[in-house]
Amino acid sequence: ISSGGLGITLWENGSIRYQQNVHLGLIRVREGFEPQERSSSHFPQALTEYIHSTISPVRNALVYGAPRFLVITGSETGLVLKMLGRQPEERKFERISLSEFSSLFEDVRLLKVPQLVKIFSLPEIAAELVLPTLTLYQELLSLSNVEEILVPPDRFLDGVVYLHVGEKTKNPWLNSLE
Numbered sequence: 001i002s003s004g005g006l007g008i009t010l011w012e013n014g015s016i017r018y019q020q021n022v023h024l025g026l027i028r029v030r031e032g033f034e035p036q037e038r039s040s041s042h043f044p045q046a047l048t049e050y051i052h053s054t055i056s057p058v059r060n061a062l063v064y065g066a067p068r069f070l071v072i073t074g075s076e077t078g079l080v081l082k083m084l085g086r087q088p089e090e091r092k093f094e095r096i097s098l099s100e101f102s103s104l105f106e107d108v109r110l111l112k113v114p115q116l117v118k119i120f121s122l123p124e125i126a127a128e129l130v131l132p133t134l135t136l137y138q139e140l141l142s143l144s145n146v147e148e149i150l151v152p153p154d155r156f157l158d159g160v161v162y163l164h165v166g167e168k169t170k171n172p173w174l175n176s177l178e
Contacts, residue, residue, distance in 0.1 A: 001074035001136065004028050008058055008140075010067060018061045024054045026076060029132040038128075044109050047131060051139045062144050070140055071150045076133040081151065083108070083120050083130070096149040098141070105134050 001007075004025035010018035030038070032050065037043060072080075081087075081094055084104060108116065108130060116127035137149070166174035 001026060001072065001076065001133075006055070006136070008055075008061075010061065020058055020061065022055060022058070024051065024136070026074075026129050026132050026136070029136070030128060039112065044131065044135070047135050048139070051132075051136055052142075055139055055143070059143050067144050068147050069150050070137075070146045070148075071152060072137060072140075073152060073155060075155075076129055077151045079122070079126055079129065080104075080133060080137070082122075092153055094151040094153075096151065098146070098148065101137065101141070101149055105138055108134060 002025045004023065004027065006022045006024045008018070008020045008022065009016055029047070029051065033043065033046070037046070040046075077094075080096075084096065084100065086094060111119070111130075113124060113127045116122055116130050117124055120127070120130075122130070141149075163174070165171070
């Protein structure tokens with residue numbers, strides 16, 4: 001998940017079964033609504049409907065397989081972990097149970113930005129991304145019956161760095177990375 005897009009990949013038995021990029025990044029979602037719309041009591045429902053309609057074509061792709069895990073990456077994963085009271089360990093996958101996520105989502109889905117700032121000690125710009133982030137995750141979870149949410153320690157930028165270093169050093173691991 002980036003500021004402008006959502007990449008969805010279904011990975012099974014060492015190969016990619018499905019891959020789709022959707023123009024539904026968190027900043028794009030936030031900017032799709034005017035400030036007065038975002039402060040409306042109807043915003044959570046409007047946001048859910050917008051995200052649902054945008055990613056619903058992905059639901060058809062799940063005929064390729066039933067994912068067991070939702071692996072989320074992007075800068076907002078740290079925000080979600082912080083709200084869950086987690087301090088992610090370097091180089092370790094974080095696991096979020098569905099009940100833990102659902103509880104967080106229900107606790108914050110109707111809160112306004114000032115409340116999120118106060119309760120979770122977030123900067124205002126981060127607090128503005130909470131509802132779009134959690135709603136997007138919730139909608140992704142609704143696509144199938146995953147068992148758990150996984151948050152890897154690596155980010156997309158890490159992969160780009162590994163690829164660049166592999167190319168420069170002619171590392172044989174490069175073939176695996178690609």
